[in-house]
Amino acid sequence: MAKKVVATLKKQGGVTYAKVIKAVKSDKTGAYTFREEMIPSTEVNASLKK
Known part of the structure; x- marks a missing residue:
């Protein structure tokens, strides 16, 4: 089963996150x-280049 990103991380005007x-x-x-x-x-991109 896939995990879902917590809805509180998605705020309008805030920073968007990626897993x-x-x-x-x-x-x-x-x-x-x-x-x-x-x-x-x-x-x-910077994280994946490490």
Whole structure:
């Protein structure tokens, strides 16, 4: 099931947010884990380039 973004984050005239999900590989086991974060939509490209 998909998770929904909390409605209180969407205010008129406020900052819009985006949910970014990254796959991160563990150095010890080699397994992938997923890291989720809510960031302002203006910083999405900068976050994905890291």
